[in-house]
Amino acid sequence: MNIIVPIKQVPDLVEDLEIDASGKALDRDWLKFKMNEFDEHALEEALLLKEEHGGQVTVLALDTGDVDDSLYTALAKGADRAVKIVGDFEQGVSSRQAANILAQALRGMEYDLVLTGVQAVDDLDGQLGPLLATALGVPSVSVVAGVQVNGRTATVKKEFAGGLVAELEVDLPAVLGIQAAKQPPRYAPVSRVRQVMKTASIEEIEAGDPGAAGIEVRRMFKPETGKRAEMIEGSPEEVADRIVAILRDRGLIKG
Amino acid sequence: MRAVARDVAFFVEHLKGQVADISFELAGRARALAGETGGRSVAIVVGEGARALAGQVACDVAVCVDTPEVARYNPLAYAGAVAAVARAREPFALLFGNTSQGLDLAPAVAAALERPLLAYCREVRVEGEKVVGVSQVYGGKVMVEAEAPAGAVVTLMAGAYPADAGRGAPGAVEEAAAAVDAARVRFKALIEPEAADVDITKQDVLVSIGRGIQSQDNIQLAVELAEALGGAVSASRPIIDAGWLPKARQVGKSGQTVKPKAYLAFGISGAPEHLEGMRDAGLIIAVNTDPKAPIFDVAHYGVVADLFDIMPALTEKVKAAAG
Ligand SMILES: Cc1cc2nc3c(=O)[nH]c(=O)nc-3n(C[C@H](O)[C@H](O)[C@H](O)COP(=O)(O)OP(=O)(O)OC[C@H]3O[C@@H](n4cnc5c(N)ncnc54)[C@H](O)[C@@H]3O)c2cc1C
Ligand SMILES: Nc1ncnc2c1ncn2[C@@H]1O[C@H](COP(=O)(O)O)[C@@H](O)[C@H]1O
Numbered sequence: 001m002n003i004i005v006p007i008k009q010v011p012d013l014v015e016d017l018e019i020d021a022s023g024k025a026l027d028r029d030w031l032k033f034k035m036n037e038f039d040e041h042a043l044e045e046a047l048l049l050k051e052e053h054g055g056q057v058t059v060l061a062l063d064t065g066d067v068d069d070s071l072y073t074a075l076a077k078g079a080d081r082a083v084k085i086v087g088d089f090e091q092g093v094s095s096r097q098a099a100n101i102l103a104q105a106l107r108g109m110e111y112d113l114v115l116t117g118v119q120a121v122d123d124l125d126g127q128l129g130p131l132l133a134t135a136l137g138v139p140s141v142s143v144v145a146g147v148q149v150n151g152r153t154a155t156v157k158k159e160f161a162g163g164l165v166a167e168l169e170v171d172l173p174a175v176l177g178i179q180a181a182k183q184p185p186r187y188a189p190v191s192r193v194r195q196v197m198k199t200a201s202i203e204e205i206e207a208g209d210p211g212a213a214g215i216e217v218r219r220m221f222k223p224e225t226g227k228r229a230e231m232i233e234g235s236p237e238e239v240a241d242r243i244v245a246i247l248r249d250r251g252l253i254k255g
Numbered sequence: 256m257r258a259v260a261r262d263v264a265f266f267v268e269h270l271k272g273q274v275a276d277i278s279f280e281l282a283g284r285a286r287a288l289a290g291e292t293g294g295r296s297v298a299i300v301v302g303e304g305a306r307a308l309a310g311q312v313a314c315d316v317a318v319c320v321d322t323p324e325v326a327r328y329n330p331l332a333y334a335g336a337v338a339a340v341a342r343a344r345e346p347f348a349l350l351f352g353n354t355s356q357g358l359d360l361a362p363a364v365a366a367a368l369e370r371p372l373l374a375y376c377r378e379v380r381v382e383g384e385k386v387v388g389v390s391q392v393y394g395g396k397v398m399v400e401a402e403a404p405a406g407a408v409v410t411l412m413a414g415a416y417p418a419d420a421g422r423g424a425p426g427a428v429e430e431a432a433a434a435v436d437a438a439r440v441r442f443k444a445l446i447e448p449e450a451a452d453v454d455i456t457k458q459d460v461l462v463s464i465g466r467g468i469q470s471q472d473n474i475q476l477a478v479e480l481a482e483a484l485g486g487a488v489s490a491s492r493p494i495i496d497a498g499w500l501p502k503a504r505q506v507g508k509s510g511q512t513v514k515p516k517a518y519l520a521f522g523i524s525g526a527p528e529h530l531e532g533m534r535d536a537g538l539i540i541a542v543n544t545d546p547k548a549p550i551f552d553v554a555h556y557g558v559v560a561d562l563f564d565i566m567p568a569l570t571e572k573v574k575a576a577a578g
Contacts, residue, residue, distance in 0.1 A: 129362070130361075142330070142355070161275075161355065163503065163505070163509075163511065164270065167442075167443040171439040177358065214371030216402050218402055221398050221400075223397075232556055236560070237568055239558050239569075243572075244572045247460075247538075248576065
């Protein structure tokens with residue numbers, strides 16, 4: 001079974017996010033990037049399926065910057081191939097454009113399953129999975145937690161609100177948007193990643209035509225903070241006293 | 256540019272014979288937007304019993320697709336049905352909820368129709384021949400105003416517009432028999448969540464923990480605080496995905512919606528998917544080391560501090576106060 005996992009670098013949200021001089025994008029100089037957390041789950045699910053059924057896992061990334069570490073880490077975890085799509089991505093790539101580029105790359109590869117992350121925190125024009133599936137003419141299911149493969153079909157669990165789950169059967173090849181793998185993503189020791197960096201290599205292919213963007217950003221801004229919380233300051237004991245007083249006022253602490 | 260009509264269409268989501276609240280929110284907004292474009296608001300209802308479901312939704316026209324292929328939820332068939340209806344009508348804008356179904360359908364329909372898509376919108380407007388959306392991205396830390404030509408597909412976040420404006424009845428109901436390609440995806444079963452040891456939707460007080468708790472062992476700290484308060488421990492999604500707490504304890508979009516009298520959030524950033532499940536709690540107190548964490552935008556009280564300093568101190572004080 002051939003499984004493709006497209007991975008994306010996203011800003012680490014624990015860091016401060018600053019808007020650049022154009023007012024339309026984040027200031028990249030200050031950003032720290034990491035692999036989209038749902039892609040970690042997509043990769044984990046792919047590795048679990050490979051362990052069960054055999055086959056090959058290929059991680060695929062657009063070279064939007066800082067992708068090598070994530071690709072090597074994926075190899076260290078057990079992916080068989082890492083492919084980087086190079087091109088002019090200076091102006092940014094929307095999900096739709098990324099879908100077009102990935103679709104062109106995938107037409108030259110064999111695949112039974114494409115496992116994407118369910119979504120990334122930075123896309124404005126929708127999730128890549130269904131866009132890619134439509135371009136490839138294959139079915140897709142999003143918000144998937146758990147994939148079982150039997151021959152040419154996959155049985156997937158799709159999550160709805162309230163913990164309700166739909167079980168769907170999907171013919172392969174298919175694109176699945178992974179929310180959570182069957183088990184927490186595995187960890188690759190740094191020593192193993194270093195070793196892989198010496199022995200393995202990342203393949204490169206040229207990006208095809210991304211097409212037009214479709215939407216236009218007018219401005220980026222920080223959310224209004226008018227409704228912000230009343231902040232409690234002081235030592236832990238002072239803070240705790242205040243919270244106790246607030247809860248007691250509302251009858252939530254007896255005594 | 257393609258020719259579009261003036262109507263504003265929206266997808267009516269339902270599960271287990273219930274119209275989802277988000278659909279009423281869309282209905283209300285679609286009607287307001289149609290007032291500006293000079294068109295009608297058009298509900299698209301797909302699935303078994305579509306006509307009956309449409310009966311609850313305020314709109315000018317409800318277009319119902321109730322064929323065997325779409326009897327149960329099937330992303331391929333549903334996207335095909337909505338695309339067929341949209342192709343026949345070329346709406347000025349087509350709205351979906353940013354929900355589990357919306358995540359399947361909005362991009363698929365937008366791609367099939369070759370229309371632009373504005374996702375994660377908290378706000379959608381019409382300006383001349385453009386559709387303008389204000390989206391919430393980067394886990395709620397940044398807003399983006401973006402525009403697309405008329406014809407755009409839009410996904411709206413839950414709670415962006417009031418649901419009450421969209422409850423009512425359609426002015427007219429039509430049936431559409433869209434031929435769809437459904438065979439490659441088959442609906443097998445709807446699985447109810449496992450019975451929970453604790454029902455977090457019925458608690459007065461929730462001590463809710465996020466990734467800031469760092470390890471499974473540390474959860475004991477939250478358990479002790481919850482016990483002192485006579486409440487229960489709930490959590491954000493990563494805690495459940497790590498296997499540290501059962502799924503029934505998850506608050507948010509793909510978990511439970513809770514409305515306790517007090518919700519104490521420790522080490523939770525406040526991503527939109529989490530806020531969706533708790534923003535209506537009576538009292539929200541958040542503790543986070545990041546002063547810019549979006550959780551502080553919905554909290555009544557906030558503490559910028561290390562949860563490992565606050566939580567044990569609070570447990571002691573609560574125990575002392577309760578005597
Ligand atoms: C379709 C879909 C559905 C989803 N459904 C849900 C859902 O139902 N529920 C849900 O919660 N999420 C859901 N998510 C995930 C959501 O997008 C976020 O990823 C998630 O809510 C983040 O959880 P968190 O706040 O615990 O972690 P993070 O975002 O990593 O935040 C951790 C926070 O802890 C703080 N922190 C770290 N250390 C400390 C410390 N010592 N003391 C105090 N604070 C500290 C950090 O500053 C940070 O703000 C969903 C996502 C998708 C795509
Ligand atoms: N530029 C990209 N390169 C590779 N994969 C991507 C890219 N953009 C999106 N993806 C994949 O699509 C998923 C959803 O991302 P998004 O469409 O940005 O919500 C991600 O989790 C990745 O798996």
